[in-house]
Structure formats: structure tokens, C-alpha cells
Amino acid sequence: MNQPSREDELMAAALAGGLSAAERRELDAACAANPALLRELEALEGLNHRLAESGIDWTEHQVPASLAGKMDALSRELSTPEAAVEATTAEVSTAEVSTAEITGTPGVQPGVPAGNTPQAVGTAQRESSRAHDGQQHVLRARDGGPPTSGGRRYRVPLLAAAAAALLVIGGLGGSTLATFQQAPPTGPPGTLGAIEGVQLSGSPAGTSFDASLVAHTWGTETVLAIDGLPVGESFEVVLVRTDGRELDSGTFLGAAQTVTCRMNAAVLRGDVAALQIRNAAGTVVASSNLPRV
Amino acid sequence: MRQIMTDERWMAPSGPAMDAFNVRDAFAEHGSALYGFAVNCIRDPAAAEECVQETFVRAWRARDRYEPAKGTERTWLFAIARNVIIDELRARERRPVPVPDARMDLAAAPQTGASAIEDRVVLQSGLAIISQEHRDVIVSVQLNGMSYAELEQRTGVPAATLRTRMYYGLKALRRAIGDEEEGQ
Numbered sequence: 001m002n003q004p005s006r007e008d009e010l011m012a013a014a015l016a017g018g019l020s021a022a023e024r025r026e027l028d029a030a031c032a033a034n035p036a037l038l039r040e041l042e043a044l045e046g047l048n049h050r051l052a053e054s055g056i057d058w059t060e061h062q063v064p065a066s067l068a069g070k071m072d073a074l075s076r077e078l079s080t081p082e083a084a085v086e087a088t089t090a091e092v093s094t095a096e097v098s099t100a101e102i103t104g105t106p107g108v109q110p111g112v113p114a115g116n117t118p119q120a121v122g123t124a125q126r127e128s129s130r131a132h133d134g135q136q137h138v139l140r141a142r143d144g145g146p147p148t149s150g151g152r153r154y155r156v157p158l159l160a161a162a163a164a165a166l167l168v169i170g171g172l173g174g175s176t177l178a179t180f181q182q183a184p185p186t187g188p189p190g191t192l193g194a195i196e197g198v199q200l201s202g203s204p205a206g207t208s209f210d211a212s213l214v215a216h217t218w219g220t221e222t223v224l225a226i227d228g229l230p231v232g233e234s235f236e237v238v239l240v241r242t243d244g245r246e247l248d249s250g251t252f253l254g255a256a257q258t259v260t261c262r263m264n265a266a267v268l269r270g271d272v273a274a275l276q277i278r279n280a281a282g283t284v285v286a287s288s289n290l291p292r293v
Numbered sequence: 294m295r296q297i298m299t300d301e302r303w304m305a306p307s308g309p310a311m312d313a314f315n316v317r318d319a320f321a322e323h324g325s326a327l328y329g330f331a332v333n334c335i336r337d338p339a340a341a342e343e344c345v346q347e348t349f350v351r352a353w354r355a356r357d358r359y360e361p362a363k364g365t366e367r368t369w370l371f372a373i374a375r376n377v378i379i380d381e382l383r384a385r386e387r388r389p390v391p392v393p394d395a396r397m398d399l400a401a402a403p404q405t406g407a408s409a410i411e412d413r414v415v416l417q418s419g420l421a422i423i424s425q426e427h428r429d430v431i432v433s434v435q436l437n438g439m440s441y442a443e444l445e446q447r448t449g450v451p452a453a454t455l456r457t458r459m460y461y462g463l464k465a466l467r468r469a470i471g472d473e474e475e476g477q
Contacts, residue, residue: 012460067342075317
């Protein structure tokens with residue numbers, strides 16, 4: 001490493017509050033000769049202050065094996081043809097969501113199908129919508145530009161369709177059709193992006209579980225809304241594969257409020273046989289054997 | 294208020310495609326820094342893992358919109374990750390978090406509001422991007438309040454070297470943050 005210049009030494013000492021009187025005069029003279037040096041010193045002092053005021057902390061962490069495994073599965077899944085299919089589905093969904101945003105249809109959540117109002121379904125769809133937020137985010141950006149690749153060749157027809165939909169919505173007063181248009185993918189268990197309601201059995205008295213699964217190309221998402229579990233106690237969400245292996249999707253704590261959570265596991269829906277909620281001792285407190293897909 | 298550069302801003306409408314974006318390779322190169330960024334911001338390893346996955350999913354979906362001339366792949370991924378993490382932190386602010394962990398105080402105590410969250414995330418992303426050598430001295434002295442003499446005693450590195458390292462580290466941090474803020 002190169003030796004620091006004299007200016008660097010003075011700047012470092014100034015930032016550390018360790019300048020002698022002679023060094024202070026030397027730095028003042030350097031700053032007078034080079035105003036950029038003074039600006040840099042002020043900027044770095046400001047950054048020091050900003051760091052101190054931020055209240056942030058930092059601890060070094062290694063990538064956990066669980067994340068490495070999930071990312072390995074994700075990279076494999078994103079290289080499959082099904083991944084491209086889901087991306088295309090997302091584009092259609094995005095155009096529909098954007099239409100609703102333009103119309104400002106009140107009381108309609110993106111991704112909520114008409115007629116579905118129970119809390120579990122609503123929660124699941126909000127979470128699913130959130131899971132797709134990235135693609136929607138990005139795809140909305142695509143709306144602003146000309147098509148440049150094969151995947152965007154649908155953009156012009158989609159925009160035309162969205163514009164036509166706006167006219168129809170305006171004419172009809174909109175809410176029913178808008179709600180219909182925002183419906184997420186539907187289909188039998190295993191349909192990519194569709195909400196699959198799950199009935200959990202064995203729940204302790206006084207508890208309620210609203211559970212859903214969403215199949216993705218990269219794994220299976222579990223969406224839960226839980227009430228009544230002991231406050232502060234830890235519970236684990238486990239997906240059991242058809243071959244008997246178990247995957248930990250995540251952990252949540254019982255709370256006085258409704259606990260809503262969205263957890264992912266790097267296993268395709270077709271390979272999942274059961275969903276289980278376990279307490280800290282490993283005892284299954286609620287479970288569901290899932291239909292094979 | 295400090296604005297946040299969105300991932301879309303890295304994507305020119307007709308920029309060259311990054312067809313070669315490979316999730317496995319990108320994670321191998323940047324995953325550790327991204328996870329460190331996420332877990333230090335959120336203080337929840339499970340949620341941090343989800344954020345990292347979400348970052349790569351968003352990046353993969355936007356891969357044909359990435360424009361290398363506007364920034365490195367690392368900077369692009371960090372811009373996406375920052376949005377993902379801010380979304381997560383804002384969502385957490387809106388709901389009770391029943392975690393009796395003293396570290397959670399960090400998320401609520403010093404500052405509140407969207408700009409405070411964004412500022413912390415910006416600083417954390419800068420810390421994640423700079424070298425560990427620079428990060429160590431900044432964290433020890435600026436965040437943990439250690440004196441140079443104490444740090445010299447702990448590391449065996451002369452205090453004068455540590456002070457210079459701090460200077461270079463702050464310059465690197467400023468560049469890392471500036472890289473992102475240029476996109477505003």
C-alpha cells in the first residue's frame with residue numbers, strides 16, 4: 001500500500017481530532033491553497049456526524065447455509081422454462097394493476113379477486129401481491145419505454161388493452177370490472193402464483209390459523225394469519241416433502257395481535273406433502289396434509 | 294429529504310440487455326455483502342434472507358433492463374436491495390413486532406419516519422460496499438465509540454495507521470453513498 005501523503009496524514013489527524021497546533025496551521029495553509037481540501041474535510045466531518053447520529057450498528061455476518069441453499073434452488077428454478085412463463089404472467093398482471101392505479105378505483109386491493117373477503121384470503125393476497133411487487137415495480141418502469149426485447153413485444157398490445165379497459169371502466173362506473181381484472185392467477189393447487197387455501201387441523205383451543213400456499217417457480221410461499229397462540233412463544237413453520245424430508249420455512253412468535261407472516265421454502269409445491277406448525281419442543285400444533293399436484 | 298434512487302432508474306428504456314445475468318454467479322460474488330447489508334438493517338436473519346432472495350428475483354426479472362454504463366452490477370443489486378429493505382422496514386413500522394430483543398430498539402429509538410429509515414439504509418449500504426478493513430475502523434471508532442488507542446491495543450495496528458485508514462474509509466464510504474445518490 002502506498003504511503004499516505006502529508007495532506008492525507010493531516011486530514012486523518014484532523015478527522016480524529018488529533019492535530020497539534022503546528023499541524024493545524026499546516027492544514028489551514030494547505031486548505032487555503034486548495035479549497036477542495038477544505039470542502040472534503042467538511043464533507044467527511046459531516047459524514048462522521050451523520051454516522052454518529054444515525055444510531056446504526058454493524059456486525060459481520062456470514063451467509064447462512066439456509067440462504068445459500070435457497071439461492072441455489074432459486075438459480076436453478078430461474079433457469080427453467082416455467083420461470084419465463086411466470087414472468088409473462090406477471091406482465092399481464094402488472095398491466096391490470098397499473099390500470100387500477102390509473103382509475104383510482106376505491107376499496108380495491110391489487111390482487112384481490114371479486115367476492116373473496118375473508119381475512120385469510122385478504123392477507124394471503126396482500127402478501128402475494130407484495131411478493132410480486134418487484135416484478136410489478138420493474139414492469140411498470142418498462143411501460144415508459146419502447147419495446148426492446150422479445151419479452152416486451154406484448155407491451156404495446158397490453159397498453160392498448162389497458163387504454164381500452166380504462167374507457168370501459170369509465171363508462172361502466174368501473175368497480176366490478178376493475179375487480180375482475182385484478183384477479184391473480186387462479187387454478188388448482190400448484191398453479192403458479194395462485195392462492196391455495198389450506199385447512200389446518202389440530203389447532204389448540206382458542207387459536208385460529210388462516211393458511212395459504214402460493215406456488216412459485218423458485219419454491220413455495222406460506223402465508224399465515226394466526227391468533228391465540230401464547231404470546232412470546234416461538235413456533236416453526238415446516239413444509240414436509242413427499243420424500244419425507246422437512247424444510248424449515250421460518251419461525252414466528254405468538255402475539256396478542258394477529259400475527260401475519262409470509263415465509264418461503266426452496267421446495268416446489270409439487271414436492272410438498274404437508275404443512276406443519278410446531279412449537280419450540282417440536283410438537284406439531286397444527287398441520288395439513290396437502291393435495292398432491 | 295434524501296431521496297432514494299429506485300432500481301428502475303438504473304434501467305434506461307432502451308438500454309442494452311444484460312442477458313448474461315446469472316443468479317448463481319451474482320450471488321457468489323455479491324451475496325455475502327448483500328446479506329450483511331440486509332441483516333444489519335433488519336436485525337432479523339430470516340427476513341434478511343427473504344430480502345436477499347427478493348433482491349435477486351427482482352434483479353432477474355429486470356435483467357434485460359440493466360445498463361452497465363450507469364453502474365456496476367454490484368451497485369445495481371445494492372440499489373434494488375435498498376428498496377426491498379426499505380419496504381420491509383416500513384412494513385415493520387406499521388405493525389407490532391413482538392420480539393423482546395434489545396437490538397430491535399435500534400429500529401425505533403434514535404429516529405423515526407421515512408427519511409430516517411432511508412438515511413440509515415443508505416449508510417448501511419455504504420458500509421456493506423466498502424472493504425472490511427475500512428468498515429472495521431469506521432464501525433469501531435464512529436459507531437462503537439472506541440478510541441484509536443483502544444483499537445490499536447485490540448488490533449495491534451498503530452493508531453496513526455488506523456487514523457489514515459479511517460480517512461480513506463470515510464472517503465470510500467462517501468463514494469459508495471455518492472454512487473447511489475448520483476442517481477437521484
